[in-house]
Amino acid sequence: MKSPIRVVISGAAGQIAYNAIFRLLSGDVFGLDQPIHLVMLEVEPALKFLSGVDMEITDCAFPCLAGRTSTCDQLVAFKDADYVILFGAIPRGPGMERKDLLEKNKSIFEAQGKAMQEVAKPETRVLVVGNPANTNALILKKYATKLLPGHITAMSRLDHNRCIGQLAQKFNVTPGQIRNVFILGNHSGTMVPVLCHAELDHKKIIDQIDKEWMKENMQIVRQRGTKVIEARGKSSAASAAEAALDHMHDWYMGTPEGEIVSCSLAAPKDNKYGVPEGIVFSFPCISKNGEWVIQPLDVCEVLKEEIEKTIKDLLDEKKLAFNE
Numbered sequence: 228m229k230s231p232i233r234v235v236i237s238g239a240a241g242q243i244a245y246n247a248i249f250r251l252l253s254g255d256v257f258g259l260d261q262p263i264h265l266v267m268l269e270v271e272p273a274l275k276f277l278s279g280v281d282m283e284i285t286d287c288a289f290p291c292l293a294g295r296t297s298t299c300d301q302l303v304a305f306k307d308a309d310y311v312i313l314f315g316a317i318p319r320g321p322g323m324e325r326k327d328l329l330e331k332n333k334s335i336f337e338a339q340g341k342a343m344q345e346v347a348k349p350e351t352r353v354l355v356v357g358n359p360a361n362t363n364a365l366i367l368k369k370y371a372t373k374l375l376p377g378h379i380t381a382m383s384r385l386d387h388n389r390c391i392g393q394l395a396q397k398f399n400v401t402p403g404q405i406r407n408v409f410i411l412g413n414h415s416g417t418m419v420p421v422l423c424h425a426e427l428d429h430k431k432i433i434d435q436i437d438k439e440w441m442k443e444n445m446q447i448v449r450q451r452g453t454k455v456i457e458a459r460g461k462s463s464a465a466s467a468a469e470a471a472l473d474h475m476h477d478w479y480m481g482t483p484e485g486e487i488v489s490c491s492l493a494a495p496k497d498n499k500y501g502v503p504e505g506i507v508f509s510f511p512c513i514s515k516n517g518e519w520v521i522q523p524l525d526v527c528e529v530l531k532e533e534i535e536k537t538i539k540d541l542l543d544e545k546k547l548a549f550n551e
Contacts, residue, residue: 238315239267246468262293301342316357340370383509385470412537
């Protein structure tokens with residue numbers, strides 16, 4: 228039998244975590260043969276709500292649940308963690324400026340980064356979901372310097388999945404028949420969905436997609452989160468959880484041969500996409516042996532201006548976050 232892995236969920240009493248935890252423990256992410264010690268991290272006022280989640284976990288009798296810990300102490304949560312999913316963040320409220328949101332979340336991710344620096348393993352793999360995810364990951368990276376390069380990531384898989392969903396609807400096929408779309412840039416209104424390598428049943432389909440539809444798709448994917456809030460009165464929860472689990476599954480299991488997915492991580496020096504070194508940017512990636520590998524792919528010329536905009540967006544966020 229495999230040794231248990233420690234999986235940490237922050238914001239564990241929240242809606243996204245609630246949609247993720249039970250699938251995580253059912254074996255969908257790490258496999259039915261991989262025991263999990265689940266660590267649920269919450270702020271102290273939410274521990275009562277978290278106790279209800281804990282009861283439900285007991286009642287599910289998951290075969291791969293090797294143990295669990297509920298805590299509001301980050302040093303307890305991150306000690307010897309193998310995988311960390313950071314759902315917890317302060318959401319943008321009415322009248323809140325972007326600068327205010329960044330400032331409030333900076334303190335959260337600075338504290339988490341310092342805690343990881345103190346007690347986490349260098350091999351700990353982290354996914355930041357709480358928004359603004361890319362810059363929150365950048366803040367975390369500044370303080371958790373002991374973590375290995377590429378082990379602090381931010382989620383762009385939701386945008387990736389949304390793009391696949393739109394193409395599946397357009398071609399009237401199942402989403403599983405579509406692959407190799409990817410997202411460049413920030414998880415914001417400047418993200419750039421790239422379709423020039425998209426495949427349907429392993430055949431490229433860019434010649435069947437006109438420029439007008441590409442523009443419409445870009446706006447749909449960019450605005451999807453807002454539209455969900457307008458329709459249901461709450462932000463995306465199930466789809467965000469699904470995307471986070473997809474990200475962790477591929478990180479652990481590896482991506483299928485020939486398949487590209489989207490992952491946000493610190494831009495390496497002299498990358499093909501002209502992204503300044505260090506900012507956390509969504510790239511086309513494969514996962515192999517537990518590491519994300521950026522793929523140097525050509526991008527449609529028409530998207531170059533959009534890529535410059537999303538780079539500027541991330542640099543502006545960085546300046547606000549670090550008072551540069």
